[in-house]
Amino acid sequence: MERIQLQDDLQFSRIIHGHWRLADWNYTDQETLHLLEQCLELGITTIDTANIYGKYTCEEFFGNALSLKPELRSRLEIVTKCGIKLANDKNGFRLNHYDSSKEHIIESAERSLKMLKTDYIDVLLIHRPDVLTNPEEVADAFSSLKKAGKVKHFGVSNFLPSQVNMLNAYLDVPLVTNQVELSVLYRDHFENGVVDQCIEKKMPPMAWSPLNRGIIFTSEEDKPSRVRTTLQKIAEELGASNIDEVMYAWLMHHPAKIMPIVGSGKVERIQSAVNALSLKMNREQWYEIWVSSLGKNVD
Secondary structure, X not given: OOEEEEEOOEEEEOOEEEOOOHHHHXXXXXXXXXXXXXXXXXXXXXXXXXXOHHHHOHHHHHHHHHOOOHHHHHHOEEEEEEOEEOOOXXXXXXXXXXXXXHHHHHHHHHHHHHHHOOOOEEEEEEOOOOOOOXXXXXXXXXXXXXXXXXXXEEEEEOOOXXXXXXXXXXXXXXXXXXXXXXXXXXXXXXXXXXXXXXXXXXXXXXXEOOOHHHHHHHOOOHHHHHXXXXXXXHHHHHOOOOHHHHXXXXXXXXXXXXXXXXXXXXXHHHHHHHHHHHOOOOHHHHHHHHHHHHOOOOO
């Protein structure tokens, strides 16, 4: 498995396993552990989760599974997120809202450590841009967690370039990644400066929903249907087993060193992403997919 260097002491596997739907898979702890071991056999060592996933349950589910074989922790890079508070009866919030205060960041990281049953988090991300962000508080929280050895590195998710620059101006440690939506159907961040900035700052992006929530497979609307036809054509040319592989290969062909997050509990779907690493897409094929998504020829 290809490794992506984010910092001198930090590498991710090129393919990342995502736990957004872990609670929906209804796996036992042993089954979750078995899936983790299968990922490791494929070379996938980076796990992406968040404090709120599964309505605050996914971190604990994974931590329980990992505790069955704690020696695997040293082979993993665990990424989790904070900064969103979900409304529910237990916490008493009236509505979902964002919180990037120092108190919340530290409190959330402490809870994640407890749920994940680990002594450290490899990378902690701010999940969404908070309009009320005080960058000095964020910097203080990051510094405190790093000095305590509880979090090794920090990043953001769904941030625009201006928001990354604002936060970076106050930090004494570099942000290592920006996790954003990227796919053949969702090109926005290729065009609004997000991916360009990732290259500029040498912070390889993580791509969530690289298969665009599966819309490409079933939608009869014009754009998904058009792109699906193009993907099927390219799949035949490349000898790919399915269009999943082509979609992953399309992202990984980009020089930003995009790292797709595969959010499936089925090892055969995870295998498709790994298979994509061996596909040799050329520039013309890449642009054929781009043009199909764009709906017109480039000038």
